[in-house]
Amino acid sequence: xxxxxxxxxxxxxxxxxxxxxxxxxxxxxxxxxxxxxxxxxxxxxxxxxxxxxxxxxxxxxxxxxxxxxxxxxxxxxxxxxxxxxxxxxxxxxxxxxxxxxxxxxxxxxxxxxxxxxxxxxxxxxxxxxxxxxxxxxxxxxxxxxxxxxxxxxxxxxxxxxxxxxxxxxxxxxxxxxxxxxxxxxxxxxxxxxxxxxxxxxxxxxxxxxxxxxxxxxxxxxxxxxxxxxxxxxxxxxxxxxxxxxxxxxxxxxxxxxxxxxxx
Amino acid sequence: xxxxxxxxxxxxxxxxxxxxxxxxxxxxxxxxxxxxxxxxxxxxxxxxxxxxxxxxxxxxxxxxxxxxxxxxxxxxxxxxxxxxxxxxxxxxxxxxxxxxxxxxxxxxxxxxxxxxxxxxxxxxxxxxxxxxxxxxxxxxxxxxxxxxxxxxxxxxxxxxxxxxxxxxxxxxxxxxxxxxxxxxxxxxxxxxxxxxxxxxxxxxxxxxxxxxxxxxxxxxxxxxxxxxxxxxxxxxxxxxxxxxxxxxxxxxxxxxxxxxxxxxxxxxxxxxxxxxxxxxxxxxxxxxxxxxxxxxxxxxxxxxxxxxxxxxxxxxxxxxxxxxxxxxxxxxxxxxxxxxxxxxxxxxx
Numbered sequence: 291x292x293x294x295x296x297x298x299x300x301x302x303x304x305x306x307x308x309x310x311x312x313x314x315x316x317x318x319x320x321x322x323x324x325x326x327x328x329x330x331x332x333x334x335x336x337x338x339x340x341x342x343x344x345x346x347x348x349x350x351x352x353x354x355x356x357x358x359x360x361x362x363x364x365x366x367x368x369x370x371x372x373x374x375x376x377x378x379x380x381x382x383x384x385x386x387x388x389x390x391x392x393x394x395x396x397x398x399x400x401x402x403x404x405x406x407x408x409x410x411x412x413x414x415x416x417x418x419x420x421x422x423x424x425x426x427x428x429x430x431x432x433x434x435x436x437x438x439x440x441x442x443x444x445x446x447x448x449x450x451x452x453x454x455x456x457x458x459x460x461x462x463x464x465x466x467x468x469x470x471x472x473x474x475x476x477x478x479x480x481x482x483x484x485x486x487x488x489x490x491x492x493x494x495x496x497x498x499x500x501x502x503x504x505x506x507x508x509x510x511x512x513x514x515x516x517x518x519x520x521x522x523x524x525x526x527x528x529x530x531x532x533x534x535x536x537x538x539x540x541x542x543x544x545x546x547x548x549x550x551x552x553x
Numbered sequence: 554x555x556x557x558x559x560x561x562x563x564x565x566x567x568x569x570x571x572x573x574x575x576x577x578x579x580x581x582x583x584x585x586x587x588x589x590x591x592x593x594x595x596x597x598x599x600x601x602x603x604x605x606x607x608x609x610x611x612x613x614x615x616x617x618x619x620x621x622x623x624x625x626x627x628x629x630x631x632x633x634x635x636x637x638x639x640x641x642x643x644x645x646x647x648x649x650x651x652x653x654x655x656x657x658x659x660x661x662x663x664x665x666x667x668x669x670x671x672x673x674x675x676x677x678x679x680x681x682x683x684x685x686x687x688x689x690x691x692x693x694x695x696x697x698x699x700x701x702x703x704x705x706x707x708x709x710x711x712x713x714x715x716x717x718x719x720x721x722x723x724x725x726x727x728x729x730x731x732x733x734x735x736x737x738x739x740x741x742x743x744x745x746x747x748x749x750x751x752x753x754x755x756x757x758x759x760x761x762x763x764x765x766x767x768x769x770x771x772x773x774x775x776x777x778x779x780x781x782x783x784x785x786x787x788x789x790x791x792x793x794x795x796x797x798x799x800x801x802x803x804x805x806x807x808x809x810x811x812x813x814x815x816x817x818x819x820x821x822x823x824x825x826x827x828x829x830x831x832x833x834x835x836x837x838x839x840x841x842x843x844x845x846x847x848x849x850x851x852x853x854x855x856x857x858x859x860x861x862x863x864x865x866x867x868x869x870x871x872x873x874x875x876x877x878x879x880x881x882x883x884x885x886x887x888x889x890x891x892x893x894x895x896x897x898x899x900x901x902x
Contacts, residue, residue, distance in 0.1 A: 370770035408750030
């Protein structure tokens with residue numbers, strides 16, 4: 291069995307695509323309320339790890355436990371129900387739906403009922419809809435989006451779309467939130483704001499957060515613990531300070547030192 | 554009156570009101586003394602059936618975003634199965650009863666049972682077709698459903714008991730204005746309430762982005778199949794009423810052309826817009842009829858009806874490719890002129 295109270299426990303996870311080993315012997319445990327960063331240069335296997343955690347890919351070897359349950363035969367939607375929600379690197383909002391509906395759909399697992407209840411508008415329908423509406427508005431307020439609840443998601447500015455995506459993921463009331471390159475495409479000021487937002491929700495919702503980024507600075511400033519991937523292998527792990535000083539990490543990001551390369 | 558009453562009583566009251574209005578309309582229409590009233594009545598009934606078909610297909614194509622071209626197939630299943638039940642089981646039983654109120658009552662009870670059974674079998678067919686849609690998307694699904702519709706037709710063509718290629722005749726004339734528009738109204742309400750619910754939001758999420766929907770905990774497979782089952786059930790019911798109104802079924806009626814006709818209504822109205830489907834169904838039912846008289850002004854009495862009809866469709870699609878109302882509803886489109894719709898307004902920065 292998995293480590294008792296770990297929210298996420300990836301053990302010796304390996305995935306191969308044909309002959310290519312994209313990620314090998316990856317280990318990661320996340321405890322409640324931790325803020326963990328997963329970094330690595332382009333092509334290091336960050337997104338592949340992410341896709342395995344969320345159930346898009348099945349690991350060739352090894353096991354992943356979410357809340358103590360092995361997710362090997364789970365589909366992505368079942369993993370979400372275990373208390374893990376995610377955002378996407380290239381924003382995947384429901385563009386033609388309102389901001390409010392986006393957040394409501396995020397909470398689908400908590401407010402669903404049968405089609406018959408929907409058609410007959412039973413008491414269950416009214417209760418669930420009121421709760422969904424109330425919770426969605428509350429979330430939008432936290433993100434300062436309540437005035438735009440009626441907008442189409444596609445009409446929001448880019449930075450707000452990012453925030454809406456986080457709001458939508460939080461609407462599932464997860465214990466663990468996975469953020470896939472949340473700062474991609476944001477300018478410095480927006481990145482600052484985002485940093486603050488992530489800190490706020492980390493405190494307010496008392497959840498664990500795993501951030502995947504290749505923006506070193508953001509992760510260094512935000513996370514308590516950092517895992518560094520390169521070529522599918524974990525090359526370093528530790529506090530931001532430790533990782534920053536680690537020669538292997540510096541090499542991965544900046545290339546080999548001049549003398550070692552024989553120049 | 555709506556909040557204080559329990560949900561079932563509130564709905565029953567509305568239903569009673571709706572039934573009363575329909576009964577009144579049905580008698581009123583019969584009483585209008587125009588020559589050819591029977592003809593207008595018939596068009597009206599066919600319009601009601603078309604609205605039901607368009608609204609039901611809109612659930613599958615417009616809301617859940619699963620492009621189906623097999624709607625005529627589902628309609629055929631409902632039509633033939635309900636006609637079979639009536640012709641072989643209910644009508645003989647009814648004939649043995651003495652004429653009178655009781656017989657009239659039983660006739661309508663039998664009609665409801667037959668039509669519901671037809672709808673249920675169509676729903677089963679919808680379930681079976683919905684299953685491959687787990688794997689297929691877009692064009693591929695369209696082709697599978699198109700093939701499915703044809704399979705149903707060919708299947709029917711080879712069952713002698715329901716008339717095969719001769720067509721199924723002798724179905725009693727039990728369907729009428731009242732039943733067709735009752736079903737039509739219910740279909741619209743069902744579809745509207747669904748789209749306002751968590752089920753409908755799940756449909757829309759699947760349409761917008763399947764990967765994101767799955768990540769939000771939505772069992773996309775389940776909701777796709779659900780959309781197919783609900784849509785094909787309503788199509789089957791519409792088919793059952795069609796059978797009991799026209800009294801004759803022919804496999805030719807349920808060719809893929811019929812499916813395209815319904816798809817045209819949904820696309821013309823705007824994919825995902827319920828009121829759009831209704832308006833487009835009304836237009837596309839009346840248009841060919843209204844164009845009948847054009848022939849009188851043509852040299853040599855040629856009939857350019859279908860040419861005009863097609864040109865109008867093309868022009869409409871060129872000028873409004875998103876359909877009449879886009880993804881919005883009638884009132885949202887017209888309300889916008891007075892008070893700009895928030896969801897359309899550019900974001901204020």
